[in-house]
Amino acid sequence: MQETAIIIGGGAAGIFAAIACAEANPSQKVIVLEKAKTLLQKVKISGGGRCNVTHACFVPKDLVQFYPRGNKELIGPFSRFQPADIMEWFADRGVDLKIEADNRVFPESDQSQTIIDCLLMMAESAGVEIKKGVAVSDIKNEDKKWQIKTQEGDYIANKILVAAGSSKKLWDILKKLGHNIIEPVPSLFTFNIKDPRIKGLAGISLDNAEVSIANSQLVENGPLLITHWGLSGPVVLKLSSWGAPALADCMYYFPILINWVADLEQEEVLAAFTEERVSNSRKRIQNHTMFGVPLRLWKNLAQHVGIENTHNWGDISNKTMQDFANEITGSFFQVSGKSRFKEEFVTAGGVDLKEINFKRFESTKLPGLFLAGEILNIDALTGGFNFQAAWTGGWLAGHALAGQEIE
Numbered sequence: 124m125q126e127t128a129i130i131i132g133g134g135a136a137g138i139f140a141a142i143a144c145a146e147a148n149p150s151q152k153v154i155v156l157e158k159a160k161t162l163l164q165k166v167k168i169s170g171g172g173r174c175n176v177t178h179a180c181f182v183p184k185d186l187v188q189f190y191p192r193g194n195k196e197l198i199g200p201f202s203r204f205q206p207a208d209i210m211e212w213f214a215d216r217g218v219d220l221k222i223e224a225d226n227r228v229f230p231e232s233d234q235s236q237t238i239i240d241c242l243l244m245m246a247e248s249a250g251v252e253i254k255k256g257v258a259v260s261d262i263k264n265e266d267k268k269w270q271i272k273t274q275e276g277d278y279i280a281n282k283i284l285v286a287a288g289s290s291k292k293l294w295d296i297l298k299k300l301g302h303n304i305i306e307p308v309p310s311l312f313t314f315n316i317k318d319p320r321i322k323g324l325a326g327i328s329l330d331n332a333e334v335s336i337a338n339s340q341l342v343e344n345g346p347l348l349i350t351h352w353g354l355s356g357p358v359v360l361k362l363s364s365w366g367a368p369a370l371a372d373c374m375y376y377f378p379i380l381i382n383w384v385a386d387l388e389q390e391e392v393l394a395a396f397t398e399e400r401v402s403n404s405r406k407r408i409q410n411h412t413m414f415g416v417p418l419r420l421w422k423n424l425a426q427h428v429g430i431e432n433t434h435n436w437g438d439i440s441n442k443t444m445q446d447f448a449n450e451i452t453g454s455f456f457q458v459s460g461k462s463r464f465k466e467e468f469v470t471a472g473g474v475d476l477k478e479i480n481f482k483r484f485e486s487t488k489l490p491g492l493f494l495a496g497e498i499l500n501i502d503a504l505t506g507g508f509n510f511q512a513a514w515t516g517g518w519l520a521g522h523a524l525a526g527q528e529i530e
């Protein structure tokens with residue numbers, strides 16, 4: 124009888140695994156069960172509709188630094204299939220990719236549909252059978268065979284890959300089968316803050332700010348953006364990712380400190396102010412920003428420590444000057460909630476990585492059960508890393524399903 128591999132989920136990891144499996148072992152039947160009517164829905168909306176396919180970081184030990192969860196475990200897999208490999212894979216199939224200045228990789232067309240078209244064409248030519256609108260409701264393992272329940276009837280397979288993304292249903296099924304599931308929480312979100320210092324400043328950005336979460340080890344540097352709701356930008360997204368479980372625990376209500384001029388210490392700012400008071404005592408403080416702080420933000424920060432728009436450098440006391448230096452290098456804000464970052468968001472949590480053989484992305488508890496993509500407790504910063512984890516897991520699991528192990 125022909126061997127059958129069943130893949131649950133027609134997203135990035137599932138479709139890529141199906142192609143890899145079918146191409147590696149054409150004699151094996153590969154079926155994808157997808158509950159939605161369309162495949163690769165997240166690819167379609169990803170990267171603002173452009174699909175940030177991967178990140179041009181080609182050294183596994185550097186690449187894993189972008190994965191708050193999965194950094195240890197992905198070193199081996201990335202040495203077998205990494206960004207250079209997925210870029211070559213698409214290039215070989217006629218999809219031109221480009222590396223942008225920040226190393227994010229996109230299709231030259233700037234259309235996620237280009238990626239979808241390529242994947243679907245490859246799946247078809249490899250003979251992958253795709254069943255859309257088929258939701259898996261249960262999985263059983265009997266007599267070394269997998270029985271998969273759907274509303275359309277049961278499927279039987281020798282090996283299965285669960286690539287159902289952040290699916291509560293599948294996590295519950297896997298839990299019932301004996302897997303430990305790390306509580307899923309959102310990652311990659313922006314901070315909601317209501318504060319007069321940033322009110323009306325939406326759109327203003329800083330090239331390099333340092334944001335730390337008070338009373339924690341969580342601190343990041345990078346570009347910061349003021350939004351209508353609070354704060355966003357790479358520095359905030361990085362914090363939301365590294366801090367995902369801790370920030371969920373405090374229900375997204377936590378204090379932060381911002382150094383608006385990350386390259387400077389408080390003493391350096393104070394020294395510059397002291398100098399200013401001596402050399403430019405008649406200069407209006409609010410009218411002339413320093414250290415590249417955007418002027419409207421500078422005015423608001425000055426106002427906050429009691430510096431009025433009529434004050435010159437010569438008018439303020441040592442204490443006010445000290446308060447202003449503290450404000451520039453350590454503004455205290457209260458975060459009270461989170462908002463979705465529309466370009467990319469993921470879930471932290473999922474199947475416990477201790478229960479996975481990362482050479483094959485196979486369960487160590489249930490041989491013949493493979494897991495790849497967001498179903499695992501792997502997630503990364505924004506920038507193409509999340510898809511890379513899906514391609515890598517899909518590639519290795521797909522080959523393992525085909526009976527091959529990549530060295």
Ligand SMILES: Cc1cc2nc3c(=O)[nH]c(=O)nc-3n(C[C@H](O)[C@H](O)[C@H](O)COP(=O)(O)OP(=O)(O)OC[C@H]3O[C@@H](n4cnc5c(N)ncnc54)[C@H](O)[C@@H]3O)c2cc1C
Nearest residue numbers: 132134135136158169170175259288467496497507509510
């Ligand atoms: C708006 C947005 C933008 C993003 N942009 C980027 C980006 O540009 N770059 C990047 O690296 N990452 C991006 N990501 C993250 C990336 O999309 C995910 O990490 C990636 O899609 C995970 O792939 P996956 O195959 O594991 O899961 P998914 O893509 O979620 O696929 C899982 C599939 O399983 C199906 N499924 C679920 N339950 C069942 C069931 N019971 N039976 C059958 N099928 C089922 C789902 O319908 C789905 O099609 C973005 C995410 C979002 C939400």
